[in-house]
Amino acid sequence: MNSNKSPKNICFIGNRGIFSATVFDHLLQEGVSISQVFCASSAPAAAPENTLPVTQPTQNDRLDSLAQRHNIPVTYIANQRELNLLDIREYTKTEFMLVACFPYCLPTSFIKWPKLACLNIHPSLLPKYRGPDPIFWQLQNGESQTGVSLHLIKPQLDAGPVINQKYCPLDDGTSWFDIEIILAKMGAEVFCSLLTKDITKAVKGEKQDESQASYHPIPAISDYSISLDWSARHAFNFIRGTTSPTGYYTTVSNAKVVKIISTV
Numbered sequence: 001m002n003s004n005k006s007p008k009n010i011c012f013i014g015n016r017g018i019f020s021a022t023v024f025d026h027l028l029q030e031g032v033s034i035s036q037v038f039c040a041s042s043a044p045a046a047a048p049e050n051t052l053p054v055t056q057p058t059q060n061d062r063l064d065s066l067a068q069r070h071n072i073p074v075t076y077i078a079n080q081r082e083l084n085l086l087d088i089r090e091y092t093k094t095e096f097m098l099v100a101c102f103p104y105c106l107p108t109s110f111i112k113w114p115k116l117a118c119l120n121i122h123p124s125l126l127p128k129y130r131g132p133d134p135i136f137w138q139l140q141n142g143e144s145q146t147g148v149s150l151h152l153i154k155p156q157l158d159a160g161p162v163i164n165q166k167y168c169p170l171d172d173g174t175s176w177f178d179i180e181i182i183l184a185k186m187g188a189e190v191f192c193s194l195l196t197k198d199i200t201k202a203v204k205g206e207k208q209d210e211s212q213a214s215y216h217p218i219p220a221i222s223d224y225s226i227s228l229d230w231s232a233r234h235a236f237n238f239i240r241g242t243t244s245p246t247g248y249y250t251t252v253s254n255a256k257v258v259k260i261i262s263t264v
Contacts, residue, residue, distance in 0.1 A: 009094035013102045015040040016062040022184035023100040037067040043076040080104045088113045117203040118153040121187035127213035130158035137216040139241040142234040148187040161205025226251040
């Protein structure tokens with residue numbers, strides 16, 4: 001990417017998970033200038049005085065840790081109420097607001113705030129698999145292909161015009177971690193590609209086909225179940241690519257519930 005074409009001010013919004021951190025890190029590596037970060041988390045507690053600093057390597061790949069390492073200011077947002085009360089006018093206006101895996105709905109004031117566009121990187125091929133956990137539902141439905149969508153943010157969740165999409169296969173046995181890394185890097189690349197174009201034209205996007213739209217909620221424990229109608233490949237990829245909160249999956253055989261424990 002020609003970094004000279006990169007807007008001087010991009011506000012990045014995400015959480016402390018691997019998807020947000022990977023997108024953020026990849027953008028910095030590509031020379032994209034990010035001036036501020038909003039992170040879905042409570043602010044970390046201050047370290048007690050007169051104590052030696054403690055290194056926490058497991059936190060080094062989090063969004064806020066990466067931002068602080070690059071001297072980019074971080075604003076923590078613990079919940080939807082805090083977000084709604086935040087006065088965005090107190091912050092430096094940016095060309096773009098870029099969202100990657102943020103759990104709260106942006107108020108209208110945020111959507112209208114950037115000079116050029118408020119965008120979201122969504123890990124599915126919209127309009128299919130709208131919602132908060134699209135990777136889970138693609139694996140649950142046995143999809144062989146996935147991808148990312150860069151789209152304009154509108155009040156309706158994941159329904160804004162699509163600017164660009166990128167496809168990739170869901171290879172057999174791919175872990176959840178690897179899927180997130182692959183799609184996050186692809187999402188960053190799609191955004192970087194936008195910056196090389198005539199931005200005022202490119203950010204208009206293409207309206208989503210509502211007749212093809214689907215929405216899925218946060219998975220319930222009952223959704224971590226294996227149907228006997230599934231192929232062995234479908235079941236294997238679902239178990240390999242997800243993590244059941246109970247530590248096991250279930251199926252029903254001869255009217256009995258059978259627990260399946262993954263050893264992969």
